[in-house]
Amino acid sequence: MATEEELDHADTAVAERHITLDADAGYALLAQRIWTALRGLGVERGRMSAFGDHAATLAGAPDPDTRTNYQEWVADIPPASRAAHPAWPHDGLSLRARSETEPVVHDLVFASLPYSDLHFRSQYGRDRSLEIHQKFLTNAVASTFPGGILAAVTTHRVLDNPDPAVRELLLDNADLLGAVRLPATALRPQLSDDDAAPIDLLLLRRRIPGDAVHSAFFLDVAPVAVPGRVAFVNEYFSMFYPEHVAGTTGVIADPDKPSGLRYTVGDGDVALDVALDHTLSNIVAKARARNLTAVSATWSPIETRLAREARRPIRRSNEPGHDLGL
Secondary structure, eight states: OOOHHHHHHHHHHHHHHHTTSOOHHHHHHHHHHHHHHHHHTTOOSSEEEEEEETHHHHHTOOOGGGSSSEEEEEEEOOOOOOSSSOSOSOTTOOOEEOOTTSOSOEEEEEEEOTTTTBOOOSHHHHHHHHHHHHHHHHHHHHTEEEEEEEEEEEETHHHHOSOOHHHHHHHHHEEEEEEEEEOTTSSOTTSOTTTBOOEEEEEEEEOOTTOOOOOOOOSOEEEEEETTEEEEEEHIIIIIOGGGBOSEEEEEEOTTSTTSEEEEEEOOSSOHHHHHHHHHHHHHHHHHHTTOOOOOSSSTTHHHHHHHHHTSOOOOTTOTTOOOOO
8 A cells, every 4th residue: 555655746746637637618517507506596796706726717707718727806796698598608707806905705706626626645635625625615605795605616525524613614604505516527527537536516605694594404424325335425415415416426446545445426327417407406496495595795775784794704603702713
């Protein structure tokens, strides 16, 4: 079995190859379906922020020159089109690089976290990537206005982590409207199965102060039978919405694990675009039934009621005096 140092060097090599792989088509497909869902949730005005991998694509930019590498963008949310064409891309979208002069909070936030689809072999790589994703997610919630929507593309290990601490923090401040688990190679088909890991799309709504919790269940993990072993998967997928896994759950050989196997999600029998359409439509319908649609805080008279509250750092609801400094 390889040493931790050897595994860390292998992770570095794979990460360097990862950024050369073409993911434009995968992110464009995801953006089309996300924007259809966002319009269904009532996202139609205000300002948005997008950061991370292919962030401009998710925000709605059709220009391929703005879709690569890690970047941070802000823009006004384009009005919903009345024409009979898809909700994405947006004609005339004006993205600007995020700067210190930009507002801290937004009505819509895209968090496209780096290396979401990459399997890290070393313990250091797994721990560090999970730490980064969890930190970015909590910061993204803090930069979302109450009533606003956060769409995040992240590693499946945020939800599958046995330690629920970060998920508890998210739940203290936002409701999970729904999640979709994507096949490991959905964004980068050229990525080898050995190097790829499942990807999660999360849709959250930051809770308006005083509102009750109306989140889908996602705090705990539960066992799922897969060929040759049992995997521990977030309860959202394992118990409540297994149909929101947009692929086939299984295992892949992993010589770095004592069992020799690890959990993954492969392509399913249904095309990914069709699976995304069905799953996101279901999430939108359930959110609307719970009256969890988007509220813009950047237009009168809503801003006067929510703006001050939105600028505070997020806190644990059971620790009202503890400022997390996010």
